[in-house]
Amino acid sequence: MRELSDKELKKLSIDELTHLFVDNINEQNLKLIEGIEFLVDENFEKFTQNLNYVIKTNTEVRIKKAFEAKIFKSKLMFSKADRLKLFNKINDIKNIGEYFANKMLLYKVVFPDKEFKLQIINILKSLETISNDLTKAIKYIGSDLSVAHNICENIKDERRKMRKEEWQMLNRLYNYDMDYLSRTFLYLKELIENIMMLADHIKSFSEYIQFLAIKYLIFD
Amino acid sequence: MAADIISIVVVVLIVLAIALAFSIGANDETLSTLVGAGVIKFKLALLIGGIAVGAGMFSFAFSFVAKTVGADLLGETLTYTDFMLLTVLISSIFWLIIGSFAGIPLSSTHSLVGSIVGVVFVYALTQGDVNPETAFNWVKLNNVILGWFISPTFGLIITYVLFKILAKTYLSRLKGLNQIEKSEKYFKWLLLFAVVFSEIWVGANSGEAVGILYGLFDKGSLNLGSYVFFALICGIASCLGIYIAARYVVRNLASQMIDSRPSEGLITQISSALILMIATLLSLPISHSHVIVFCILGMSLAQRKEVDYKGLGKMGMYWILTFPVAAILAGFIYFGFNLFGLT
Numbered sequence: 001m002r003e004l005s006d007k008e009l010k011k012l013s014i015d016e017l018t019h020l021f022v023d024n025i026n027e028q029n030l031k032l033i034e035g036i037e038f039l040v041d042e043n044f045e046k047f048t049q050n051l052n053y054v055i056k057t058n059t060e061v062r063i064k065k066a067f068e069a070k071i072f073k074s075k076l077m078f079s080k081a082d083r084l085k086l087f088n089k090i091n092d093i094k095n096i097g098e099y100f101a102n103k104m105l106l107y108k109v110v111f112p113d114k115e116f117k118l119q120i121i122n123i124l125k126s127l128e129t130i131s132n133d134l135t136k137a138i139k140y141i142g143s144d145l146s147v148a149h150n151i152c153e154n155i156k157d158e159r160r161k162m163r164k165e166e167w168q169m170l171n172r173l174y175n176y177d178m179d180y181l182s183r184t185f186l187y188l189k190e191l192i193e194n195i196m197m198l199a200d201h202i203k204s205f206s207e208y209i210q211f212l213a214i215k216y217l218i219f220d
Numbered sequence: 221m222a223a224d225i226i227s228i229v230v231v232v233l234i235v236l237a238i239a240l241a242f243s244i245g246a247n248d249e250t251l252s253t254l255v256g257a258g259v260i261k262f263k264l265a266l267l268i269g270g271i272a273v274g275a276g277m278f279s280f281a282f283s284f285v286a287k288t289v290g291a292d293l294l295g296e297t298l299t300y301t302d303f304m305l306l307t308v309l310i311s312s313i314f315w316l317i318i319g320s321f322a323g324i325p326l327s328s329t330h331s332l333v334g335s336i337v338g339v340v341f342v343y344a345l346t347q348g349d350v351n352p353e354t355a356f357n358w359v360k361l362n363n364v365i366l367g368w369f370i371s372p373t374f375g376l377i378i379t380y381v382l383f384k385i386l387a388k389t390y391l392s393r394l395k396g397l398n399q400i401e402k403s404e405k406y407f408k409w410l411l412l413f414a415v416v417f418s419e420i421w422v423g424a425n426s427g428e429a430v431g432i433l434y435g436l437f438d439k440g441s442l443n444l445g446s447y448v449f450f451a452l453i454c455g456i457a458s459c460l461g462i463y464i465a466a467r468y469v470v471r472n473l474a475s476q477m478i479d480s481r482p483s484e485g486l487i488t489q490i491s492s493a494l495i496l497m498i499a500t501l502l503s504l505p506i507s508h509s510h511v512i513v514f515c516i517l518g519m520s521l522a523q524r525k526e527v528d529y530k531g532l533g534k535m536g537m538y539w540i541l542t543f544p545v546a547a548i549l550a551g552f553i554y555f556g557f558n559l560f561g562l563t
Binding site for chain 2: 015075078079083140141142143144145146212216217218219
């Protein structure tokens, strides 16, 4: 993604800044997911590289500043508070992603077996899907809230699938005979929980978008 | 000596009428939708609203509600005495103050008309030559009381229907937040006109203050020039009431309406303004706050929002109680004056 100068950022509208921000955060999410996939493949160098990208990238800080300067002066009326909340919720994804990346960099794990790897890849695919869908839903808020609402419904379905996968994985994890490898157990447990933490935030975000749709759309 | 007392009472009545006009402005919350929507600057909104209320109050000083309050509620053979008018003002102000301290929203219109009824009833009973049956203009009084029930009901219906029409023909077609924001920008300017229109009729229907002066004019205590002058002062007082004192209630309510849509505010304002206009042209003093509460209720019903029926019932009980309580209070006060020979 091309980096925009502060001057260019100032010229963007509130909507454009929100879209740019969510694209930026989604890109970091995808890097994080890709990084975990590298970990599954035991490609530790690329794993570290991707996760460090998530931690060190701070383009979104400049976008956030430009957005805040604009929203406080804006003449938007009733949607001002909701737009600010929406933006902050996007920012929360970055915070969770950064926390997730920092934690995962603490150790280089080797996965116990192929089935577990496959399940992690599956859950990561779902995370990628809901992250992309959320980006789409956010972009539809300005133009069509009912489309945004429907996309969020898909996100909730996908997240429900992820929850089932999470129980299966935890079940498998608790039943491995590897008590002697407590770090591996802890790491994998945290990996699953962190993936789900991100998924849960995306799900609660999608519910907020649905709330906005119901709040602003008038049905005859 | 008696003439001196009467002169003092007339002066007191004029001062109280002006104070009442100020308090009418001070309690006016009509501007909150406009301020909440951020259409114009706060002080400018207060100024415009104040001028509209003042203009409405002064322009209708010779007819309609002022005449109803100041003369037409009484039977043909009866005119107010200065002490009757003084009692009406003391009683309604006293009752409103009690309401304010108790945190009960009361209608100044109901309180004033209730006080008039109480005073006239005691006057008829204590003066041998007045028949209580002919002391009132019963048709007018019935119409006024009927208007108190009909006006909120119509406010609810008009708001409900207007919103449904607007929703069906326009609002439901807006899909995205940007489109909604853009259309609401036009609504907020329409809201400005609706609020000014509404304020004019609020002033015109708030005949309590000018009505008392009309009562003085009708019985000859004020000549035409003085009446016009003091009616103008009442208009200015209500304008100042909004500008100086209403800012707190307006700011408070506006902060709660920060995310309300100007289109919704526009419909409630148009509905309440229409009701106030019709009631004024029919010379019926009605309660603005009752009408606006029912307009908001109509809006909630149209949007299928939850309604606090328990709170509404409680409010309704106070509304119904205001009239008899003010009448009884005024009756007692006037009876007290009578004991000292002040009729």
